[in-house]
Amino acid sequence: MPTSLPVPIQFELPEGWRAEPPDAVGAPGAAFVARHPQPDAGFTANITIDGEYRPDPATLPEIARESVEHLRASGTSVEVVGGREIGSVDAPGLTQTLAVSALVGGVHRELVQSQVYLSMLDVDDPRKRAVIRLILTATASQHPYVLSDFQGFVRTVRPDSGPAA
Template sequence: MTTALPIPIEFELPTGWSAVSPEDVGATPLAYVALHDRTHGRFRANITIAGALRADSQTRPARPAGPAELEELGEAAFARLARGAGVTMVQRRAISSHGAPGLAQVVQVSTSIEDGPIDLTQGQAYLHLTDPQEPGRQMMVEVVLTCLAEDSGQLVPQFEEFVASVRPTR
């Protein structure tokens, strides 16, 4: 599937997931949303993708994001979650998808929804992608899985496979 991001990407959606329009689920700022076919009820597992060109993408020579920049993105995402929920960092590590450097982290989130408290797991991945047509154009992509904590053992590995498939469209 190809998404509408500043640099088009493609990926392989795992079996058991279905693409939906971000507008249909009230997620218009996002480029892409997928829902898990077998998680219903209180909370439906989802994968989202957002991205933007790096601010300095056109003003400096192309170079991949360094570990410090990726760590900052991970820390900022963790801090955003912590403002509205109890959060615990489970894992953070460097990753790569088709040669693009990245950072992955898994966070446990305790929060409330309409019918009371809920424990979620969020897998977050940040990938620095370069436009294969214009190497000076670079984008940071945020890929996020949110699921019930009890479903994370099954869904986090699927999410990791999904992230590994993300690449710029050639």
């Protein structure tokens, strides 16, 4: 069953990408999944969104390291190949790029994950912090071609304030 996000967000999918039910594509922990229209060598690039409340003092780099350790614990080989802090003091974020070697659907794959972590504070209670994670996963050969779609997608993500009054 897909999870829900701790805070509502809005975004626009890149042209051609299509939303899929997380359970149907093997991503039950995701709140949202979109897939690229052109598979590469039998693997379909995808964008997933998940998130959680993080009232603890963990920094975004620490949370990103937790994600790497979680992947490694699943038997996946992971190397962090890049990362940097983005955003501002009021809207901090972090990007992280991973080289992932994994068995997917019985086939060994060399994948690249571009991860973006966005910290969102509750306007009424700043102690309530949610961290939203946006992930692009693609084959190493397709990643350079879909990265600009993902970057455009990330630029559209914003809190959903609900219907205008």
